[in-house]
Amino acid sequence: MNFVHKLTTATRQNDSLLCIGLDPDTELMPAKVGILEFNREIIAATRDLVCAYKLNLAFYEALGAEGCDIMKATLESIPDNIPVIADGKRGDIGNTSKAYATGLFDILGFDAATVNPYMGYDSLEPFIDYWDKGIFIVCRTSNPGSADFQMISCQADGQTYRLFELVAARAAEWNKYGNIGLVVGATYPEEIRDIRVNYPSLPLLIPGIGPQGGDLASAVCFGIDAHGERAIITSSRQILYSSSGDDYAPAARRVAADLRQQLNDCRNSLKTP
Secondary structure (H helix, E strand, O other): OOHHHHHHHHHHHOOOOEEEEOOOOOOOOOOOOOHHHHHHHHHHHHOOOOOEEEEEHHHHHOOOHHHHHHHHHHHHHOOOOOOEEEEEEEOOOHHHHHHHHHHHHHHOOOOEEEEOOOOOHHHHHHHHOOOOOEEEEEEEOOOHHHHHHHOOEEEEOOEEEEHHHHHHHHHHHHOOOOOEEEEEOOOOHHHHHHHHHHOOOOOEEEOOEHHHOEOHHHHHHHHOOOOOOOEEEEEOHHHHOOOOOOOHHHHHHHHHHHHHHHHHHHHHHOOOO
16 A cells, blocks of 8 residues: 555545644653653554654654664554654755665655755655655745745746745656655645645645644645645644643543544535535
8 A cells, every 4th residue: 555545545534634743852741651651642542533643753863772762662553554754854865865765664664754855856766766655845844944945036947936836846747656745834825725736636744733833724725635635734742742741642632633623624614515
């Protein structure tokens, strides 16, 4: 089963556009709860509410060898029917990218990964050639500094683009296996709209709702495809740290269920009677 099929199946089975970021921060976690126990309890409490999980690799790499073991054990705790995204924004010369892709896909078993296109096609080709895996190319990110480069005007193919638009155009050209998607932040809904109009079938990974200030309704309205799918809307801190007490898992479930319902209310309101 390739990534897009797995994502679509999970979206429909769980009636969900919600992706939970399993990004453990010991300063925010309940006291005396280990990271692996924390992750497992969150997964057990939310596994029927999500279309995907996403692990930001930095939170695990910062813990050294122990973090790698925790990451692997966390992946083993996620049901096989739910896709898992490695968020590391990799991208380097070909042989280095090949090693990154091998580690994330063959060794760890992630279903998808975020990648950085700055070094060009050959830096992403080793990822793209995993035809059954999802490749999310960083395009228009949710952080304030994204405009430093992503909004710069540039010329290519006889046209004028903003840099993020050129990234999206190249991603569509490179999508020979149908496994490429884009990372587009919820804090910039107009850009989500423009990308969806121009690339109606690309999966979009949409961070930035909640603490970062992205509008949930706009993310759904502009992010979903014609079938109300292929928008993966991520939330991490808002769900994970909704309680600092012993009830952290039930509290996370309540917040996740509420977010899923809000997302579904938005997409249901767009359906033609």
